[in-house]
Amino acid sequence: MVIDCHMHVRAAKDGTLDTAYCDATIEAGDLLGIDVFCVSDLQLTGPLTNAEFHAANERVKQAIARHPKRYRGYCYVNPADPKALDEIRARVRDDGFSGVKLYNQHTIDSDVVAPVLELATEWRIPVLMHGGRPNDPVTQQLQPNISTAAHFVRAAERFPKALLIEAHIGGGGDWEWALKHLREAPTVFLDTSGSVIDEWMVDKAIDALGVDRILFGTDMTMEGGVGKILDANFTDEQRARVLGGNFQKILDKRNVS
Amino acid sequence: MSRYEPLFGPGIIDAHAFIGNWPFRRLRHNDAPGLIQMMDTFGISKACVASADAILYRDSHDGNRMLHEQTRPHADRFFLYATLNPAYAGWQRDLRECVDLGFSALRLYPTYHGYALESLETLAIIDAATEAGLPVSFTGRIEDVRQRHWMDVIDNIDPESVLALAEQRPKTTFIMLEAILGYPRDSDIWKRMHALPFYAELTRMTSVLDKNIEIMLGALGPDRILLGTGFPFKTPSPAFLKLQCLNADAETKEHIAGGNAERLFSSKNSS
Numbered sequence: 107m108v109i110d111c112h113m114h115v116r117a118a119k120d121g122t123l124d125t126a127y128c129d130a131t132i133e134a135g136d137l138l139g140i141d142v143f144c145v146s147d148l149q150l151t152g153p154l155t156n157a158e159f160h161a162a163n164e165r166v167k168q169a170i171a172r173h174p175k176r177y178r179g180y181c182y183v184n185p186a187d188p189k190a191l192d193e194i195r196a197r198v199r200d201d202g203f204s205g206v207k208l209y210n211q212h213t214i215d216s217d218v219v220a221p222v223l224e225l226a227t228e229w230r231i232p233v234l235m236h237g238g239r240p241n242d243p244v245t246q247q248l249q250p251n252i253s254t255a256a257h258f259v260r261a262a263e264r265f266p267k268a269l270l271i272e273a274h275i276g277g278g279g280d281w282e283w284a285l286k287h288l289r290e291a292p293t294v295f296l297d298t299s300g301s302v303i304d305e306w307m308v309d310k311a312i313d314a315l316g317v318d319r320i321l322f323g324t325d326m327t328m329e330g331g332v333g334k335i336l337d338a339n340f341t342d343e344q345r346a347r348v349l350g351g352n353f354q355k356i357l358d359k360r361n362v363s
Numbered sequence: 364m365s366r367y368e369p370l371f372g373p374g375i376i377d378a379h380a381f382i383g384n385w386p387f388r389r390l391r392h393n394d395a396p397g398l399i400q401m402m403d404t405f406g407i408s409k410a411c412v413a414s415a416d417a418i419l420y421r422d423s424h425d426g427n428r429m430l431h432e433q434t435r436p437h438a439d440r441f442f443l444y445a446t447l448n449p450a451y452a453g454w455q456r457d458l459r460e461c462v463d464l465g466f467s468a469l470r471l472y473p474t475y476h477g478y479a480l481e482s483l484e485t486l487a488i489i490d491a492a493t494e495a496g497l498p499v500s501f502t503g504r505i506e507d508v509r510q511r512h513w514m515d516v517i518d519n520i521d522p523e524s525v526l527a528l529a530e531q532r533p534k535t536t537f538i539m540l541e542a543i544l545g546y547p548r549d550s551d552i553w554k555r556m557h558a559l560p561f562y563a564e565l566t567r568m569t570s571v572l573d574k575n576i577e578i579m580l581g582a583l584g585p586d587r588i589l590l591g592t593g594f595p596f597k598t599p600s601p602a603f604l605k606l607q608c609l610n611a612d613a614e615t616k617e618h619i620a621g622g623n624a625e626r627l628f629s630s631k632n633s634s
Contacts, residue, residue: 127572134571137608240509279509282388301567302507305598306391328571329608333600 109350110135110331112234112273112299112323113143115169115177121161123168132176138332140324141350145169146180146207146234154184154211156193163197170202178357180207180234185219194222198231199362205232205269214253214270215260223265230359232269234297238278245279252278255287262291269295269356274325275311276300276334285314292319295356298348299323303330308338312348321356322349374617375407376442376624377602379540379564379591382430383415385505387512390415393595395433399440401594405603408621409440411628413470415596417446418505423476424457431464442628444470444500449488450478458491467628468498468538474517475505480524486531493535498627501525503542503567505596522563523552529559536560536627541593543567545575546582553582562627564591565619570608577610585615589624 113131118124131143147162159182166179181197183190185208197203206226212218214235226233237253240246253261258272272288275281277300288294296315298308299322311320317340324331335348382398384390392401393415402410412434417426423446434441445461447454447469458469469492473480489499504519511517522542529537537560544563546552556563565588568576580588590606592599606616 130572130574134608137571138604238509241511241513242508245509279507281510302510303593303597303601304388304506305595306389307598326572327569329569329604330601333602333604334598336600336604337598 107141107350107354108139109142109144109322109353110140110324111144111271111321111353112297112325113145114326115145115147115165117147117162117165123165123172125172128169128172132173134328135176138328140332142176142178144178144180144204144353146182148182148207148209154187154209156184156187156189159183159187159190160193163193163203166203167197167201179203180205182207182209183222184211185222186212191221191225194225198229204357204360205234208233208235210236210249210252213251213257215257215264219261220264223261223268223270227265227268229363230269230361232271232295232356234271234273236274236278237272237284238274239283240279242279255284255291258294259287259291262293266293268293269359271295271297271321273297274300274323276302276304276307276327276330277325281307282310285311289314295319295321295352297321297323298334299325299327299331301325301327301330303327303334305337308334312338312340312344317344317347318352320348321353374621374625375405376590376621376628377402377407377410377592377594377599378538378589378624379502379566380410380412380594381415381596382412382433383417383426385415385596386419387515388506390595395437398594399437401592401599402440405599409442409624411442411444411468411624413444414446418472418475422451423448424454424460427457427461427466431466438465442467442624444468445497446470446472447488448472448476448478449484450476450482454488455491458488458495462495462497466497468500470500470502472502474520480520480528485528489528489532489535493532496630498536498538498562500538500540502540526552526555526559526561529561530555533559536562538562538564538589538627540564540591541566543575544579545573546578548578548581553579556587557583562587562589562623564589565605566591566593566597566602568605570605570610574610576605580609580611580615585611585618586623588619589627590620
């Protein structure tokens with residue numbers, strides 16, 4: 107089974123699920139051979155409020171209801187919000203969401219994120235965290251609290267049993283810098299998504315981290331996301347692990363009380 | 364999901380490839396044998412190739428000479444882009460040499476080469492290339508700016524600024540490589556592009572979700588779109604998956620896969 111571990115749904119103008127985009131994603135999956143999308147709905151600007159992430163997660167729930175065999179959900183929260191843990195508990199336990207999605211409000215090693223990582227570790231669910239190391243001033247200014255691979259290393263040292271995924275090796279800047287750091291964090295996974303389709307990128311990620319820590323994702327770069335995996339230099343068995351086997355193993359660890 | 368199998372017949376042309384080194388990131392398969400190996404894997408008969416070295420050499424023409432030397436034993440597999448800097452000494456003579464050597468198109472990097480896109484130098488070399496029968500190409504970017512080296516402070520080139528330049532030289536054939544043309548179906552930009560000999564390559568476009576290749580196809584028609592991989596900077600399969608996923612008939616896909624490039628890059632030699 108091919109699982110895209112990093113994909114999104116989005117809101118229509120009226121704030122409900124953009125069903126056309128939701129269906130177009132399934133159509134793209136059919137064309138490209140992607141069976142399941144694990145999705146979140148991101149509010150990309152400003153301090154995310156409880157009402158905003160609740161609405162975002164509601165849209166994910168709607169997408170799952172619309173295509174129950176094709177969508178799985180991440181619960182997106184601002185970890186600084188006092189209701190963040192309640193939202194995660196409700197979405198994961200009651201709505202069947204598979205994990206937690208965090209963006210760039212706080213770095214993953216900060217104290218404010220720690221309660222989320224504690225709960226996710228206890229429940230054995232993955233935390234997909236936006237990450238990267240942008241070298242350009244525009245992105246640096248827009249995302250001052252983006253988690254770099256160095257932040258992931260520190261978070262993994264603090265929570266060695268957490269199922270942490272650094273998002274999009276191809277979506278956040280200097281990926282070679284990221285690989286150098288992630289070699290030192292053997293419990294951190296890395297997803298392959300993002301619009302950067304540099305030749306040699308996935309092969310270098312595998313060389314640095316090993317096949318078992320690499321997870322297939324697109325983050326909306328569909329042909330690029332699939333193509334970079336098809337071109338990577340590994341066996342069919344290794345490719346199958348990256349395309350879904352590794353992520354399925356993570357999902358199978360779930361122990362929600 | 365299995366490794367890509369060539370879906371198209373002979374005649375595939377990669378309109379966007381490089382040979383050479385990039386000082387900020389190690390490339391592999393970046394010589395003529397490496398590129399040919401990739402082409403054979405994907406059933407590509409010819410690649411339109413530019414010198415990666417020429418982007419940052421002070422004297423870009425040394426890159427052109429290296430490119431010509433490397434590809435000469437395999438001349439039937441390549442069309443060559445001549446990379447020149449119109450703000451540098453002696454470009455007129457270098458352009459003539461490129462024409463004599465059989466180069467098929469001109470490549471300009473105004474940002475890397477330190478002159479303004481809308482400068483007199485740009486217009487002068489465009490006019491000279493047009494006189495020689497060469498299309499003029501620009502790349503929107505070489506690497507994603509978010510991962511750039513601290514010495515690489517170059518921003519992307521906006522395709523709209525290239526379009527504005529093209530409108531000043533309506534008889535020149537322009538090629539926009541590696542840019543996002545994500546304009547709405549009813550945008551005037553498409554009408555302006557359609558009115559000119561303006562070609563676009565699909566490295567940064569998509570056939571699914573936003574479907575901007577399909578929108579571009581509707582706006583410009585099947586004869587203006589080029590398949591390109593960006594290899595060895597970029598991995599090649601995505602380009603083919605875009606063609607595979609594109610909602611278009613087989614004839615249209617054959618145009619994009621190679622027919623348009625064959626017509627475009629052969630025209631100088633046949634004239």
